[in-house]
Amino acid sequence: MGRFSPSPLSAELSALHQQALQHLAATDAASLAAEPPAELLYHTMLTLQRQELHRAQAQIKALQQAAAVAAAHATAAADPAADKFRRLFEHSSDAVFLLLDNYFVDCNAAMLALIGATDKQQLLGQHMAELAPSHQPDGHPSRERADDYCRLAIAQGRHRYEWLGQRCTGEEFWGEILLTPVQMDTHTLLHAVWRDTTPLKMAEQQRRESEEDRRRVLAAAGVGTVIYILGSKEVVLDERARALLGLPPAAGPLPSTEVIRQVYPEDLVPASEIMTRAQQTGQPVVLEFRVVWADNSIHHIRFRGEIEKKEGQPGRLLGVMRDISAKRQAQEELSYKNRLLEHVVHNMPLVLGRLSNTGVFLELIGLGLRHLNIQDNQLRGVSTFEAFPEHAEPMRRLLAGESVKYVTFVVEQGERIYYQNYGFFDQERHEAVIFAIDVTESEQTKQKLHAEKAFTKQVIDHSPDALIALDLNLRVTAWNQKVAQYASVPEEKAIGQSFFELLPHHLETAEFPHLLEQVRQGKSITLFNQTLGRRPGSYDIYCVPLQNPDSSEVTGILITIRDITERNRMLAAAVQLQRQQQQAVVRAVFAAQEAERKRIAEALHNGVGQLLYVTKLTLENGSRFPPDPAVLQVLNEAIQATRNVSHQLTPGILEDFGLQVALQELVKHIPQGTLKVYLHLTGLHQLRPLLLELAVYRIIQELLSNVIKHAHAHEVHIQVEHEDDQVVLSVQDDGRGMPATPLPAADPGMGIVSIRNRAELLGGRFSLDSHPELGTTVRVALPIPAKSQ
Template identity: 80%
Template structure:
């Protein structure tokens, strides 16, 4: 159908069509002028002009149809006798399986039976004279009007000589179908005729649509899975990547092929060799390519990518690699996190006192491992395959609850072959695996401390009840929480009347003083206060009063006050009489004992030096000057060593350097005589430049000397640390070696010499303190603290 004339002339058409439309317009104008249309202006309305042009066109179309029909009939009669093949061409037109028709200005002027069947008509007359767009939806799939599209295709066919296009048709029943139309212009005497072939391609279109939808579904699935596609042509070494694959490799968007070098640049350098080996092997064996590699991102981050592909062959030779890749960074991180957690669990199980237990649904051990088994003497999986009900019957009730699907949190006391351990257990039942998992922590030490604490509490209660001191405890509000029998005796206030009441209410006439309140306030702030030789209003004598802040377990907060009142009247009297006598007696004994020891040592040293030493020296002189033959050097060497050994022993017995130069120099010289190849000695001296009694310095020297000897002879030590420090009123020494340690009862020895027992006795006689810390294979540490006597002593 033609558009209004003003619109028609404004469009750009091929010159033949434009000239025909121009001529048709002129005919319409002439027709309107000849019919003397009322009120006709110089330029008639476009709608009137258009209707007139359409009517003239229809008239021309009917004349053309009549002319073609007449020509066909004449040709049929004329050529039937002259040329039998003409009838065959006519039959091909009429009975062709393809829908064939003729158009003039896109209107049907003739068609065969196949076209009628295609569009759903039964009579050719129902078709002739109608526009081809009448057998199509109002609009084509591209959104354009079907009539406009049909006219455009008609003009293109006239301009190009032929034109093929796809067309969405519509049968008379309303059913839509896809067709392919080939238009071929045929020039008649006065008109251009279009010969058209219309083929139904609906099955092809549907197949194509299904294929396209399948490809789209696949692409959506790949996109949803985060998968990118890769095609690598081995010959040209070009790579075609989809958008997802480009994103995974950190490449810019695009669709064209890339040289493989540009793709390789994105792969982590450490993964290139492995990737090359896998690809080469795949080409040789035609196996699938499975590869995981890292991609360097622009921000220097690392992305993990997994590629899987197949080699496609052509003529028996590898041609292309087709595959997919996806980002496995999250999976890899999850694997690394899981690996870390597994390693952490292994460290916990093997390096901490815990036990990991797995049981099947019947209670049989699937796994039993952990360092926490060692106190029981059980090795990892030693009980695998055994029943927990047989091995640990005391846990039967808890295990039944656990195997029934309940979680448990219990403390168990396990006894195994005479060994006992306490465990804190946490367990749950995994329904998916049908197994129970128990995590047990060795809390033996904690439980033992609890028992000890309970025993201490019971003991404390007994001590409070039977103490000779007056004991009173107060809470933060200064209310009485404990009041023993001596408190009753001292105050004449019964315990039941004191408990729970304010301390000041119990004894108002004695305690309502600013001094007592100030003391209690200081104690509540954490400061212990002791009042020595104090007097009480109700009782004669002297008393020490101790105000001690009570604190919680971590000693961070004060929870109350403990008041201890001790009668020291008799003690003071006796102490005054005994202290001086005891001190004098002790010092006399110590001096006598040590003086005797040192005298004996000095006598032995002089005997060695003046006796054995001189004899060895004379023997050496006689050998050197005794005859014409020189003495054997080996003999002289032995004599020299014997002389030196005698001198060393004599020096050790009587350290004259101690009297001459003091303790600091004496200890330094003592260490110098220790062969470094046998024992490395580290000496740390502090404050030894101060004066001290010779007897005290000699005792320190002897103790250090003996401990060094023990380290060399018995401990098989490699290193010894000696620390001697002069403090305000005492001298403290510590000797620590890394030797083999001592047995559980190191003080039970048969050596009557200067051994551990002698060191301890010497320290006690001097009023000092002695401590020994030794374990087999972990060395020994001896600490001694000796008081420094006052100058008057």
């Protein structure tokens, strides 16, 4: 369908069209489209036209009824009763008017004056809502609310309501309207009386505001109001009063027994006596009592009120109450502090004095005066400058308004009595207050400690060790002269400084901060043979916790640094001498062993070996019968075994041709089918002591024997190298290796342990690297004595 468009020739239709658009814009229908559909627009225009027609009809009806009423009045003018009613209507001081369907049909002059109109025609035919703002204070539209009141009046027979009206000048005012239905012919009119209640409304509003302000002031002051009705024994409490008594929020009066239940039991009797006396004398009631809240907390309440008499008899008690718990607590605290101060002054060596602004004692008390043989207030009225002239200078500053704090002494019978003093000047009372405590014992102890500290300081400074004391924050508390020399930092600059900031490069171990943390936990730590950065030598460092002897609580750390450089040098010299002596003994033992082996070898070779050889020749040449081949074979093996043992006991080839040839011959005697031996020799053409070459030969001989017996190896590599000042040998096999935990040696011969011992006795180094199924490598490094170079 097409859009609806009114004819431009019809101004009334254009106005209705615009009114419909405005109506739709104020409703949800306008959101359906920017331009409403023609059907919706047409329907809205029709509805608005019908509403306007209804209003016009109602207005015409009201005007007709007004004319009928006027005609009825004119017709009834001859009737005295009707005329009397008419005069009452017209000349009533109240605004009176008649409504038909809530449209005005008549009104009196008072009504015109109320709304500021000059003629009835300004009202006749107008709706009641025309004399009001668009909406009432409750938010409802005035027309709807007026129609509702009209229907209620007809249904109930009358209806009174409050109405916010509007005069012709636009001024708003409050009024009270009474509607009464009146039946006239076929129509029901409403007779209305409208009274202006604006002054009463404003007065009530001012009263409420005043009451609200009063409540706010009382609430801000923490005050609650109380009304006690003496006759009914009921109590009316405002919200604040209920809270002060620990009662839950509620409205309305409550029995006095509920209030009494909140009062602390011991305060009930005194409060009852004061109430009775006030009723008898008419004096104001002033009470201070305690209340117990639901959480068992106790609060102090002060009540003040007056009794309002009614016909000569007590009627009500009006009053206010407030919480004085803080004030009472402060008073009790002040009282307690005063008692405490008095107790302290009379039971401890204290002195409390008050002086006038001229220095005259107003009060001087305390147990601290007894050492001076002075009683409390014995010097009242005496000038402090006369009694204690040694205090003159600080007393002048005190009386000048300056706070003073100092230690001084008074000589009594040749003994010094020390006092720690503090004083201030009270500007409000124009007097000075001085506190003093007898510190004679502590001062004597302090002097003794000072002397002991000086002595200890001398001992510490002359200690050959470096001593450092730290607090738990690792800041220096003591620093002797030895440390000052090490760090080039004097003690006066070191005290209070961080230990690691003072010695950033001296203790280079990264674990030292962690070790100090352990010491701080109570563990003693010792570090041996440490080095200090930027300073040569070796040092032992002892870190011990400093503990409180009473509680064993760690209070600090003591670090002792001892220079052991000379001690280590002497120990090293002693070890070197011992080693030299051991090596001399070892050489002698080795020489004796080799000589004995040589003698045994020669005896075997020249004795047993020759006899066996002669026996063989005799059997081969001297007998008539040829010898048994098996016997000859045994003899040959015995001769060869004797030669081998003789060669093993003393390899003469070593003395004749040197270590290189001896090792090559040693390898040749190993069956190659059983074990492949690879020999690598370097630098062996140089001269070496025979004892050293014998040691190398015997070690390799024993290691090869171990490989053959135990390793189950296929090949072995032997390497011997003559370096600048040592001979390094290694024997590496591909056998089954040794277990992770070596078993005790069962071999009565040299064995691994014997090889290690021989190497160490000769000043050498021994190492063994073995893994299961991966073979074994033995390395030995033997030093060459300097005289052989």
